Each structure stands twice: as C-alpha cells, then as structure tokens.
Amino acid sequence: MNELFLLKLGEIILKGANRRVFEDRLKSNVGRRMRPFGEFKVNITQSTVYVEPLNDECDMDGAWEACGTIFGVISMCRCRGCEKDMDAIYRTAVEYLGDDLAAAKSFKVESRRADKRFPLGSIQISQEIGGRLAEAFPDVEVDVHHPDYTVYVEIRDHAAYVHGPALPGAGGLPTGSGGRAAVLLSGGIDSPVAGYMIAKRGVEIECIHFFSYPYTSERAKEKVLELARLMTKYTGKMTVDVVGFTEIQEAIRDNCPEEYFTIIMRRFMMEISERIARDHGAQCLVTGENLGQVASQTMEAMTVTHQVVKTMPVFHPLIGMDKEEIVKIARRIGTMETSVLPYEDCCTVFTPKHPKTKPNLEHVMKAEAKLDREALIERAIQNTEMVKVKFYG
Ligand code: ATP
Numbered sequence: 542m543n544e545l546f547l548l549k550l551g552e553i554i555l556k557g558a559n560r561r562v563f564e565d566r567l568k569s570n571v572g573r574r575m576r577p578f579g580e581f582k583v584n585i586t587q588s589t590v591y592v593e594p595l596n597d598e599c600d601m602d603g604a605w606e607a608c609g610t611i612f613g614v615i616s617m618c619r620c621r622g623c624e625k626d627m628d629a630i631y632r633t634a635v636e637y638l639g640d641d642l643a644a645a646k647s648f649k650v651e652s653r654r655a656d657k658r659f660p661l662g663s664i665q666i667s668q669e670i671g672g673r674l675a676e677a678f679p680d681v682e683v684d685v686h687h688p689d690y691t692v693y694v695e696i697r698d699h700a701a702y703v704h705g706p707a708l709p710g711a712g713g714l715p716t717g718s719g720g721r722a723a724v725l726l727s728g729g730i731d732s733p734v735a736g737y738m739i740a741k742r743g744v745e746i747e748c749i750h751f752f753s754y755p756y757t758s759e760r761a762k763e764k765v766l767e768l769a770r771l772m773t774k775y776t777g778k779m780t781v782d783v784v785g786f787t788e789i790q791e792a793i794r795d796n797c798p799e800e801y802f803t804i805i806m807r808r809f810m811m812e813i814s815e816r817i818a819r820d821h822g823a824q825c826l827v828t829g830e831n832l833g834q835v836a837s838q839t840m841e842a843m844t845v846t847h848q849v850v851k852t853m854p855v856f857h858p859l860i861g862m863d864k865e866e867i868v869k870i871a872r873r874i875g876t877m878e879t880s881v882l883p884y885e886d887c888c889t890v891f892t893p894k895h896p897k898t899k900p901n902l903e904h905v906m907k908a909e910a911k912l913d914r915e916a917l918i919e920r921a922i923q924n925t926e927m928v929k930v931k932f933y934g
C-alpha cells in the first residue's frame with residue numbers, strides 16, 4: 542500500500558448535533574488544498590481525515606506541507622497502510638520506519654486497536670512488534686518510559702497503519718465554518734497575526750488597508766499586499782480593499798488639535814471599515830490592537846476609537862498577549878520578515894508629539910467637529926481599490 546496521511550480532527554470532536562457540518566467543511570477544504578499536488582482521495586472516519594494519493598504522480602511532500610496549514614486538524618502523521626496481520630505490520634514497520642529506527646538511541650511501540658475484532662489487544666500488539674523490532678535492531682534499546690523514538694501501530698476498520706511520531710496540525714476550526722471578518726491590515730507585525738488568529742477560528746477573512754499616498758509610498762502598499770499574500774497560506778485567497786486616506790489625514794492635520802490627530806484618524810478608519818465590511822457581508826472587524834502597547838491602545842483610547850462602530854463587534858485577538866508571543870507567531874506563520882521591512886504606515890504620518898493617552902469622548906468629538914465626516918467618508922470609500930490576492934503557493 543502507498544503512503545498516506547492521517548489528519549486527526551481537533552475541536553470538531555467536541556461538537557454535538559452539527560459535527561457533520563464541520564466535518565463536511567473540513568473534508569472539502571482538505572480536498573481543495575490537495576488539488577495542486579495531484580489526485581487524492583479524502584474521507585473522514587473515526588475522527589480522522591484520510592488523505593490517500595490515487596497514483597504515483599502525486600507530490601507527497603508538497604501535499605504534506607499544505608496539510609500543516611489546514612485549520613481543524615490537531616495533529617497529523619504520514620503513515621503506511623498494510624493488511625491487518627502481524628507479519629505484514631512488522632514488515633511495514635521495518636521497511637517504512639527502519640531508517641528512523643536505526644538512527645534512534647531507544648524506542649518503543651505504541652498500539653491502538655480501533656477495530657475491536659482484531660484478535661490481539663493493543664498491549665499484545667506492542668509487545669510482539671516491539672520484540673521483533675528489538676531483535677532486528679539490536680543496537681537500539683527498548684525504553685518504554687522515555688523512548689527516543691516511538692513506532693505507532695493503529696488497527697482500524699479497513700487496514701492497519703504504521704507511523705512514527707505525529708506532528709502538530711494547524712489547530713482551530715475549518716475555514717468557512719465561522720462566518721466572515723474584515724481585518725484592518727497595516728504593514729506592522731501585529732495585524733497579520735491578528736488576522737491569522739481569527740482565521741484559525743474558522744473565519745473567512747478579507748483585509749482593509751488605509752493608504753496615504755504620497756505620505757506613504759507605493760512600496761509600503763506593496764508590502765501590505767505581500768503580507769496578505771503570505772496570510773493566504775492559511776486563509777485561502779482573499780481581497781484587500783485599499784482605501785485612499787490622504788484627504789482625511791490632511792483634513793485632520795488642517796482642522797484638529799494636534800494631540801488628537803491619531804485618535805481622530807483611528808475613528809475614521811473604524812467607521813470606514815464598518816461600512817466596507819457591511820457591503821461585503823463581513824460580520825465583524827478585527828484589529829491588531831494590544832492593550833497598553835501605544836498611546837492609542839489604552840482602554841480610554843479604545844473606547845473612543847470603537848465608539849463609532851455601531852453594527853458589529855470589533856475583535857482584537859492580540860489584546861492580552863505580550864509582544865514576544867506575537868513575534869513568535871509572526872515568525873512561525875512567515876509574516877515577520879516582511880512586517881519588519883522599514884516602510885512607513887499612515888499611522889506614522891502626522892503623529893502628534895504628545896498624543897492624549899486618556900482621551901475623553903466629548904473632547905474628541907469637539908476636536909473633530911469642524912470636519913464634514915460624512916462627505917470625507919463617502920469620498921474615501923469611493924476612492925477604494927479592491928485588490929484580489931491570489932493563493933500563496
Ligand atoms: P500593527 O503592528 O498591526 O501595525 P501597531 O501595534 O503598529 O499594529 P497601530 O499602528 O496603533 O498599532 O494600529 C493598531 C491597529 O490598527 C493595527 O493592528 C491595524 O489593525 C489597524 N491599522 C493601523 N494602521 C492601519 C492601516 N494603515 N490600514 C489598516 N489598518 C490599520
């Protein structure tokens with residue numbers, strides 16, 4: 542039998558009556574993600590997604606890497622199937638895992654018997670296969686407590702499967718099972734991570750970026766589109782709405798007290814984003830805000846910023862995380878290197894020397910009273926370019 546992948550379901554197994562809906566979604570997501578790598582058969586039984594190549598032309602390494610980015614999978618292993626027969630299981634272990642086993646200092650065998658009709662129990666299977674492997678690999682010690690390497694044997698309905706240690710999957714819930722979000726994407730470290738975190742909960746995403754040409758350059762915009770492209774590895778293809786923000790920023794600079802520049806600008810961002818999100822059928826907004834990180838992310842500032850959003854929740858998946866934790870995720874998902882490229886963001890245009898860290902709503906509303914908010918917002922929305930970001934690959 543060929544090599545195949547077993548992907549173990551994550552939180553889906555905690556679902557009650559609608560578990561089937563989540564499983565169907567995951568199955569179709571896996572099928573779609575495998576398509577560039579050849580013909581695969583995908584099905585779900587016993588809390589496991591079986592991904593089997595249908596011919597020798599399949600790109601197994603490419604497919605395996607893609608499996609690691611599919612939400613809804615808690616752990617995954619490459620394995621080989623064989624007949625449910627002890628000789629066949631032993632032979633498969635030697636052929637398929639022999640090199641890894643020979644390189645280990647010690648090993649053990651761990652078995653699971655999902656098919657209760659199989660005549661031996663899991664302990665007996667482990668003992669017998671372990672004994673035969675110990676004879677075949679006399680230099681590798683048996684250590685059932687702290688083995689360097691574990692050989693797994695699973696007896697399932699249609700076959701037995703042999704594999705080495707499993708790898709962690711992407712976790713979360715299947716994409717498309719949790720609604721749709723609009724992520725405010727800047728060029729920084731935080732917002733791509735926030736987008737990834739919300740996508741992990743099964744949410745489809747699209748992004749909104751505010752762009753202040755010529756204060757922010759074409760290269761800054763390219764950087765943001767590149768970040769979106771990197772995110773598609775996890776989220777699937779998406780659109781980025783690039784909103785022309787120059788007129789609003791200049792109007793704020795010319796008409797409002799300097800200490801309120803940032804907070805007023807952020808209120809415009811939120812209000813415009815809510816309207817765009819609504820037009821696109823998104824049900825929430827997502828930002829990379831993080832409590833206490835900068836002046837505009839105190840509780841008082843966030844109260845004033847988010848007061849303009851009336852019809853949907855605003856989520857901040859990073860709100861309680863330390864920068865170090867955020868950076869770790871950014872590195873793991875591959876956005877960090879691009880995020881730290883030194884291009885300016887519109888948040889750094891006209892930044893006040895002494896921003897108000899504890900703004901008061903009434904004062905802010907007075908500070909922005911000279912602006913024709915509605916007309917500015919209308920024009921900015923008309924001045925939006927929708928960019929389609931292709932799937933990373
Ligand atoms: P990031 O690292 O994501 O840029 P930050 O720590 O620099 O975040 P701010 O610049 O205060 O924080 O921005 C807070 C959030 O507002 C960002 O995480 C992002 O969601 C949103 N945001 C900021 N600038 C933009 C922009 N130009 N376009 C779209 N969203 C933005």
Ligand code: MG
Binds near residue numbers: 727728729886888
């Ligand atoms: Mg930023």
